[in-house]
Ligand code: ADP
């Protein structure tokens with residue numbers, strides 16, 4: 001039997017909700033799934049590595065990638081550009097490997113259009129106050145940028161209905177287990193319903 005194509009999983013949720021934290025933990029527990037490394041124009045945070053966390057690009061470089069049709073999706077978020085390079089995703093999928101995209105809402109919408117079989121998971125905070133606290137505690141953005149991200153979060157939370165699954169990241173361990181359960185269940189699915 002020919003090996004089946006891999007599946008695309010999309011994890012979306014407001015900045016600071018815990019996407020990165022959950023992804024890091026789930027990759028230690030689930031085999032045969034790969035994280036798509038995005039390109040971005042935002043500044044590298046302390047500890048971030050080129051090609052591991054992101055491919056860091058100038059605005060000109062990013063624009064050239066857009067013009068050369070190198071992205072599966074891309075979006076502007078809080079003043080910077082972010083995009084999923086097609087190359088790696090397609091390579092993984094064609095080898096039967098699953099790919100996880102950790103991306104924001106506009107990108108998730110584009111994936112829903114282009115990859116109708118993609119499984120879309122929305123990660124939400126237990127409360128808006130908890131989200132604010134996490135963003136402030138993370139200390140990666142200025143007070144102004146935290147404000148922009150919180151405003152974005154309110155808009156994003158209105159679009160949960162576009163997603164197939166909702167996971168609330170209240171207790172971290174439970175949220176990780178829920179995301180893992182979704183991935184494992186989707187791998188066992190026989191029939192791909194029309195999900196849109
Ligand atoms: P995102 O990738 O969605 O922007 P992060 O993974 O960077 O978010 O998490 C933002 C901050 O919240 C981090 O400091 C992380 O340690 C913390 N965090 C993540 N999940 C939880 C949780 N369930 N409870 C409390 N803090 C959390």
Ligand code: 5GP
Pocket residue numbers: 013014015019038039042073074075077082083084085102103104105106107108
């Ligand atoms: P951060 O600057 O905190 O790393 O990311 C900001 C937001 O951009 C997060 O919501 C993150 O999921 C999203 N993001 C990261 N990579 C991509 C991408 O390739 N495409 C899109 N659309 N969003 C992305």
